[in-house]
Amino acid sequence: MLRVFGDGIDRLWDVYILEGDPILLAMAINIMKMHEKSIRKLQIENFMDFVQTTLANNFGYSDDETMFSLREVLSRLKSDGLHIPPPPKPEDLPEVPTKALGPILARPISSIREEQEEIKSRRSHAACEWPEFDSAFDEMYEFYYEYYVNRGVDSDSEAATDLATLS
Numbered sequence: 001m002l003r004v005f006g007d008g009i010d011r012l013w014d015v016y017i018l019e020g021d022p023i024l025l026a027m028a029i030n031i032m033k034m035h036e037k038s039i040r041k042l043q044i045e046n047f048m049d050f051v052q053t054t055l056a057n058n059f060g061y062s063d064d065e066t067m068f069s070l071r072e073v074l075s076r077l078k079s080d081g082l083h084i085p086p087p088p089k090p091e092d093l094p095e096v097p098t099k100a101l102g103p104i105l106a107r108p109i110s111s112i113r114e115e116q117e118e119i120k121s122r123r124s125h126a127a128c129e130w131p132e133f134d135s136a137f138d139e140m141y142e143f144y145y146e147y148y149v150n151r152g153v154d155s156d157s158e159a160a161t162d163l164a165t166l167s
Contacts, residue, residue: 011067019074022083026074034061034069 016023032039035055042050059066077083088094 026077030070030073
């Protein structure tokens with residue numbers, strides 16, 4: 001909505017500060033009211049394009065006309081009592097949280113930090129306990145690195161392994 005009414009955004013912002021949230025609904029209705037004829041001619045697929053590009057480039061009305069129409073729409077909404085949502089019914093229960101915000105907040109931060117340190121130390125011990133894995137990984141890395149550097153030529157047999165020499 002703010003992109004649509006680009007030049008008059010300062011005036012709309014002032015009215016928003018004065019009236020509050022109801023002005024957003026009123027401006028949306030105002031845009032629909034002012035461009036009703038054009039909107040009725042559109043297919044549903046073209047509506048968003050019309051609002052986002054056509055109206056953003058050329059709103060079609062002066063700022064004064066738009067603000068006057070906005071005043072009419074807002075006064076109509078107020079007279080009908082539709083400018084704010086209705087209050088909750090007495091039988092509606094207020095929304096209250098049923099559980100704590102999360103498991104992290106259920107205990108002190110010091111215990112969380114201790115647990116993090118324990119996990120970090122487990123990881124470092126796990127890496128030290130598997131030297132066989134490390135050596136196998138290093139051998140595989142060296143093999144693929146040499147294969148890549150030599151562009152598919154096996155350094156031991158000097159035989160080309162790429163598809164061009166196999167055919």
